[in-house]
Amino acid sequence: MTPTAAPHADTLALQRLYHWERHSPGKRVFVQPYGPGDVRHWTWGEALIETRRMAAHLQSLGLPPGSRIALISKNCAHWLMADWAIWMAGHVSVPLYPTLTGTSVRELLAHSGASLLFVGKLDDWASIEPGIPDELPCIAFPLAPEGAKRRFSGWDAACAAQGPLAGTPTRAADELATIIYTSGTTGMAKGVMHAFGNFAAATAAVLARVPFHPGDRLLSYLPLSHIVERTFLEHTLLATGYEVYFAESLDTFIADLQRARPTRFASVPRLYLKFQQGVLAKVPAAKLDRLLKLPVIGWLVKRRVLKGLGLDQCICAGGGAAPMPPAMLEWYKRLGLEILEAYGMTENCGVTHTNVKGHQQIGTVGPPYPGAEVRLDPSTQEVQVRCAWNMQGYYRDEAATTAAFTDDGFLKTGDKGAIAADGALKITGRVKDAxxxxxxxxxxxxxxxxxxxxxxxxxxxxxxxxxxxxxxxxxxxxxxxxxxxxxxxxxxxxxxxxxxxxxxxxxxxxxxxxxxxxxxxxxxxxxxxxxxxxxxxxxxxxxxxxxxxxxxxxxxxxxxxxxxxxxxxxxxxxxxxx
CATH class of the missing domain: 3.30.300.30 (ANL, C-terminal domain)
Known part of the structure; x- marks a missing residue:
């Protein structure tokens, strides 16, 4: 296989935004909880008005083109609108995990050279606030902690002071879109640089394997600061225009799932395990096994369990970030929910391998996506990947960038694997974990x-x-x-x-x-x-x-x-x- 060709201009992020603004301004795009019993909705038209107003505000600040603008917030509608406004204004977004310590926040803001910071929903503002320099301009989302809203100017006020940015400013495929800092399992996080074309190419590969539809509903709760939510939610949303629901909190997560009843759902093994443990705490495994074997009752039990989890409408479920126990995958499959394990890295937009619906190969992460060329290093069995959506490099770290690639352009993943005859990949460990x-x-x-x-x-x-x-x-x-x-x-x-x-x-x-x-x-x-x-x-x-x-x-x-x-x-x- 050879890497996919350069993306068409109309598949780039901002062009897709303008498409939905022109063709579906009245279609609902966001459903955001605002507290107990309070939920707000945005149509594409409404979301783009706010995005354009914020883009105009950012341009009014006179920042040099390509300035880095950081975001620290749990997932919410304003996170995505801020990201789009940053791009529309000609700048680069730098998402930070909302669980970082103040020390880490200060380090990453300094390393990225951020000129401004958006502050949103946070669970531990007291530990994060000391990491924000007094001299750094900040804008607080409407759902930011009260302390942040008192300290910083607000999103609504900034939007109200500006008319919507006019026209359809675009960004070239090779322009830097974002710097995503890795989650750091082995020391200091590195800033992965992705261009607009990277996301367009990666999204095309995803849609060729896992088609999304305008009528889909997704719940956004995996961190938007992580590559999976950026590619598999933000950019597939821009490509296909479906509806995104947001979670309020951990305490309300099941209620949020039941509100969204997502048609597609992805998570890490730990959450699927918690769901399973919750079910088995109410219905012992032996009893559930007996019920599932009964022809009519078994079907009703499956629907009831999945409806209780908010997953009864889910037609495609995914898992990744760590291996999933085969027994757990089989358990969900018996309930009628096929969880497809996938594999990828921040450095390749999270898009390397995935299982195929109806052809799940438990114990593997499936075959590579179209356009991804995969091989194993003959001496270490390291998985290496070459594709059109590999990163541009690590921000301000040429040595690490050079070390991340082979001489012929394959990304070194650091994972060890084995490849079956049909191309399915099994991850067997980390090269440096032994x-x-x-x-x-x-x-x-x-x-x-x-x-x-x-x-x-x-x-x-x-x-x-x-x-x-x-x-x-x-x-x-x-x-x-x-x-x-x-x-x-x-x-x-x-x-x-x-x-x-x-x-x-x-x-x-x-x-x-x-x-x-x-x-x-x-x-x-x-x-x-x-x-x-x-x-x-x-x-x-x-x-x-x-x-x-x-x-x-x-x-x-x-x-x-x-x-x-x-x-x-x-x-x-x-x-x-x-």
Whole structure:
């Protein structure tokens, strides 16, 4: 395969905006919760009026063309309108994760050279505010924290002071559209540069494999600061003009899903697992299995479960960011929801591989998208990709950019894989994740973690043990399992399940890979305590640093199951980052 050709001008982001403004001004595009019982709607025409007014305001500031303008907010309608206004005004958007510490915010604002910052919906304004320099101009969205609205000028006031920007200003395919900072599993985040043409080419590849339609409904809740939501929501929205709903909060998430009843839905494995655990907490697995086997009742049960989750209208579901346990995929498939695992990186717009509806290959991320050329490095088995939507490079880091590509233009993903005869890719680990035990044996944690994660009790797991005689498994129980373990009888039942699962996993492994013990961690792994990224990937360096000093003590008794005490202090994010 060869990379796709340069995109047509009418597929670029701003041209698509003008298309919907001209042809569907009365079609609803956004549904935004504004608090309990309050929901606001925008049509394309209404959204473009606000976008044009904000673009006019940005132009009135006299910033040099191509200035970097940052956004920090949870997903909301104003996030997308601000992004479009930044582009319309001739500038570059720099999205920041709304879960960052103040220290990280300050670092990324400085690194990007941001000239202005949009501040929106945030859960922890107190820790973020110190990271915003006093001299940096800021604009607060209507849903920003009250403290931000008191400190900064407001979106509505800025729009009211300007007439809509006239005309149809456009941007060339090779112009820089955005700088997306990676979530940073291994140190300082890098700023990935994508041009407008990158997104157009990537979107064309997505639509060739996963067609979206104007009548679709999607719920936007995966961070818009992440590449998946930018490509698979923002740019497919611009391409096809469907309707986007937003989530209010974690507490209202199921209600938000039920309001949207999305026709397409994507998530990380951790959320699908939480859904599954929630269902099984109400209907025990054995009982659900019996009900699903009954001809008529089984169909009714499937519909009821999916409707309770807000997914009864979903015709296409996707998963990614981490491997999904095959048993969980099979469980959802029995309910009538086929979750298609996909694969990609920030550096290639998140568009590399995906399973195909009706032809799901569980255990793989499917074949490559049209236009993506994929190969394995013969010595390391690293997955390498060449396509028209690979990044322009890392912002202000020529050395890292050069190191990211082979001499013939393939992006080095850092992931190890295996490719089947039909092109389906199985991710087998990270090139740099392997560690050596004290017996001088190398351990690839990824395949062992895939086996561990098959037990629905776990919300997350990690295999560690550099310099130990044998590797160990660190596991974080899900909410239901933690609640059950609070009683003596429940804890005994869980211990029996864990012991059986450990034996079953070890039976499939060579002796030097046998897990010496399962360590049930005493705290939840969160973005705040630095043990996972905003996209729910485990930070191995953080796990090693946090738990490594305790391994010798925990394992001294020779027990195969260790209930570890809490070792992560509940400190403010700003203090943790210092």
């Amino acid at each position: 560690f050596k035990t004290s017996k001088a044996k190398y351990v690839e944690p990824g395949p062992i973690e895939e086996k561990l994660s098959a037990l629905p009790l776990f919300e997350a797991c990690c295999v560690a043990g550099a310099s130990l005689p044998q590797p160990v498994g660190l596991v974080m129980l899900g909410d239901a399992a933690r609640a059950k373990a609070a009683t003596a009888a429940g804890k005994a039942e869980i211990e029996a399940m864990l012991a059986k699962h450990l034996d079953a996993v070890n039976a499939t492994l060579d002796s030097y890979l046998h897990l010496d013990a399962l360590i049930v961690v005493g705290e939840e792994w969160t973005v705040d305590n630095g043990l996972i990224t905003p996209t729910m990937k485990v930070k191995r360096a953080g796990i090693d640093a946090t738990y490594g000093p305790h391994f010798e003590r925990w394992l001294a008794s020779g027990a195969k199951l260790v209930w570890a005490e809490r070792v992560v202090a509940e400190t403010p994010k700003a203090a943790q980052a210092a």
